[in-house]
Amino acid sequence: MADFEPVLSRNWNVPDSHTLPVYESRGGYQSARKALTTMDPDKVVALVKESELRGRGGAGFPCGLKWSFLPKDRKETFMCINADESEPATFNNRLLMERDPHQLIEGIILGCFATKASTAYLYIRYEYINAYRILEKAVAEARAAGFLGKDILGSGFNLEIYVHRGAGAYICGEETGLIESLEGKRGWPRIKPPFPAIEGAFRKPTVVNNVETLCCVPHIVERGADWFKSIGTPKSYGPKLYCISGHVNKQVCVELPLGVTARELIEVHGGGVWKGRKAKLVVPGGISMGFLTADELDTKLDFEDIRKPGCLGLGTAAVTVMDDHTSIVDYLYNTTRFFAHESCGQCTPCREGCAWIYKTMKRIKGGGGRLVDLDIMLQLASNMGMMPGTTICGLADGASWPIRNAMAKLRPELEDYINTHQEGVRQITPLQEAIFAGQLAEPNLISISLPILNKV
């Protein structure tokens, strides 16, 4: 990776990198100038398609292809920029917004020009107050300089960007939950189809893109699709911001070509596992993606290889390292608590599955677990998600993956914990015992049993 030149983070350490004069002095807004004055929108879509830029928000969907799904005869288009960034341990979008907001604004201008959107809503995570303030100032600067507003750079293209703060819910990062929330409603994901490209914000054709995805676009317009495809692995192209946190000596966000191994991230960029210990669990892209074990650290963190050891995907490429003093029980307890709290509750397998898996983990952690609980949790997890087609959005898939990986990779440790932690008080009634024993193991039946359980 010695000859790799960072582009997305190249301004981060320059003083006042968040201001327009500094951004322009480093070549900023030249791509917008080039596209708006010499290219037509379809050419920008074709270029991004050719670059095979895949979405950085989690799903890895090809960006240019998504843009080309918009109906040809549309009258109005909206763009939503997803800056909700609530996946635990993910902070690359925050750095992009705080340290180089004009790079993002230039990406939005290009994305909107390509998709013919004249209104963009930047939906930002509620807790990101600093990034929000910086963006508000940057948008005002860009408007005053003629990069936003009417007839931008004399091209006839108009664009306004509105920065909209979320209210602290993880589910509002899901693109249709985001749209509902933007419209002032409860952030409940919508059933698809119709996809946002056909019917999105205010029922109009809408593109939803992640912050980092859009930040790649000015560089593609400037340097071309071949340059972009020269970085990364055979099917995962371009630069990527990897966040490294947890039990490492250095918690950083580092830009590297897609496909770096987990081992290199930990040992070279994260300064190694802290206290001279060894890594035991490595979450590769936010907790929804499952985990790698110590003998899987040579896995490449790109869109393809990460699936080989059984992870769900690359996700946000936020790598969390847990050392060999970490208990799989604590990891699962914290993870399942998060999902039980964040499930929006619309789909029975997700609402009940997340809640029951968390309750079971709580009991196991408290010393009241039984070996059969592991099978029950796995059965619940297997019924959750878009792959079996039982839920509206991907939260349930993500919630099930830590359980699936734990049962496949570290089940003996869980069994050992259950066998050696039986001293706790059993917070379980005979009726619950019967239910856990199997009669009501199907999630839809468990939901029926809930009122009964609450009475005992």
Ligand SMILES: Cc1cc2nc3c(=O)[nH]c(=O)nc-3n(C[C@H](O)[C@H](O)[C@H](O)COP(=O)(O)O)c2cc1C
């Ligand atoms: C539960 C859930 C939470 C999500 N949170 C985010 C988020 O915070 N930021 C984001 O960009 N994408 C998030 N996504 C993915 C979005 O639905 C969508 O795929 C993405 O914003 C599309 O942008 P991209 O194609 O540029 O990656 C989330 C998905 C799910 C299922």
Ligand code: SF4
């Ligand atoms: S899968 Fe879960 S979070 Fe997603 S819509 Fe259904 S209940 Fe809500």
